Amino acid sequence: MSSLSSYFAHSSPITWMVLLILSFYFIATFWIFIYRYRLILQRLAIESRSLTRLYMGRSEMVSDDSLLAGYLRQIGRVSPEVLKAAVNDAVRSATRGLTQLSIMASTSPFIGLFGTVVGILEAFGRLGTQKSASLSVVAPAISEALIATAAGIFVAVFAYAFHLLLKRKAYELQSLLESQSEIVLAQTRKER
Template sequence: MGSLLDYFINSSAITIFVLLVLSLYFIATFWIFLDRYYIISARINSEARSLKSLYTGQSKSVADNSLIFTYLSRVNKPNKAILNAAASDAIRVSTKGLTWLSIIASTSPFIGLFGTVIGILETFSKLGAESSASLTVVAPAISEALIATAAGIAVAIFAYSFHLILKRKAYELSSLLASQSEVILSQTTEE
């Protein structure tokens, strides 16, 4: 704990700001992931149950808790346009935040690198003021500067991984909605 405190005391305002931004990115990454993951998972479960009841003939329409139900309840006869609108709207609402994960994944390594460059510049300016510059003096200072790059890469790894997980979940939801739409449309053409 003491060395962490020493690191912050010896760091510049820019390095601390970079680490603060990366910390906020890290918190936002987990917040977005957990929020969207649970929402999309719940929707996938309800749509899977609705599709199962359609497939097995237990129901002629989607379940009341289906994302498509609201749209179907407003029309006399289901059509492809209304079902596509329902699916598009459901996916759009479910995938809010994925853009932020993408932005965080792509910018956090650069923010970390910026912090490292500033740290190295400060190290060299301090070394220029000293009479001796040996490896024992330079190496610890450079390794401390690299902490910002490591933090940026760590944030990017989580953000990118979570983005891909949520993207796959959104695809599953989209597939379930499309399957329900096809079953409903096939039932209306048979009548």
């Protein structure tokens, strides 16, 4: 812990800013993931129940709480165009936040690397004022500078993993919605 406090004591404002940005990224990554994951899981459960009812023949129309039901009520008729638009809108809504996760996953290592470069520059600047620069003097300064890169990679791993998990769940939601659309369209064709 003393080395961490020593690191912060010797860090420049740029290094502090880099770590502050990475901290914000880390918190935002978890907030986006938790919020979106819970929302998509709820939608998946609703759409799965609706699809099961359609498959079992218990209903000829999607459930009232399905995302598709609102569109069908507004338009008043079943058509492939309406259902496709409803699916696209539902998927677009479900995938909000994925762009931010992608940006955080791709930029956080570079932000961390920037902090490391600044830290190494500061370390060499301090070393230049000393008479001798042995490995025992250089190694701790450089290892302190690498903390920013480690922090950037740490944030990127979570952001990228969460991005992929949410993307997969959004794909599952899209699949359920498209299956319901196909069944509803097939039933309306059969009635004609």
